[in-house]
Amino acid sequence: MLGIVIQARTGSNRLPNKMLLPFHSEKGILELLLEKLQKNFNGFPIIVATTTKNSDNKIIDICLKQNIKYYRGSEQNVLNRSISVGNKFKFTKIIRICADNPFLSIEDLRVLIKKFQNRNLDYLSFKTKKGIPVIKTQYGFWAEGVSLQALKKTQQETNNLTYLEHVTNYIYKNKNHFNTKFITIDAFIEKHKNIRMTLDTYEDYILLQEIYQKHLLEDIRTLKSLIEYVASNKHWLKKMNKQILNNKK
Helix, strand or coil: CEEEEEECCCCCCCCCCCCCCCCECCECHHHHHHHHHHHHCCCCCEEEEEECCHHHHHHHHHHHHCCCEEEEECCCCHHHHHHHHHHHHCCCEEEEEECCCCCCCHHHHHHHHHHHHCCCCCEEEEECCCCCEHHHCCCCCCCEEEEHHHHHHHHHHCCCHHHHHCCCHHHHHCHHHCCEEEEECCHHHHCCCCCCCCCCCHHHHHHHHHHHHHHHHCCCCCHHHHHHHHHCCHHHHHHHHHHHHHCCC
8 A cells, every 4th residue: 555654853953843834824834735735645645754752742733633644753763763654554655755845746746656556666756867866956846655665675784874864865876676766857847957945944944935925826836837937036046056055965
């Protein structure tokens, strides 16, 4: 069975509580993201995976408010938390979504789920034309699919702290151990290398909040039109480029 799992915690070093800060209509990014997922993917189980820390009780409050199931596990060992979620809810495949991406592409998420659900793969996500997994870029538009079996195999093969925190890195860095596949993103997107729509810092928060409000007013619904809209604003691009330089992955 396939399940959608949103990784969420309040303990970010650069911007604590970033997914709970008021973002639009007095709702935080996590709440807005859950509403969007419930609207578009109500045929799949949606789980929020957070930590046992008291500070993450606020995340549980949002889950209860929106009737979303949740799991609480290790803060640092995200790999173990992901495996435990899969075991508890009997998932064989997991769609992993980061809760700090307010502009998650629903259209590409549909493609990811369809392709991952119907193929015998350990891992599926998107990549640049140079082969860089998009999870390592600053775009912030995409999710990734991973099998529970691949996560368990990772746990057996490594105890490197980097791989315990960044759950899928080991899988796509060791492709000979796993059955992986990537979908190359549209060349149009890569023409705009200074687009940054992921949320890490307070500067990101202020800028993305402004873009979010305005893109709703313009009724922008596709990823291509969103990128065109953002790319037309030199002021936004200048701020994004500064954040890209300051927060290289």
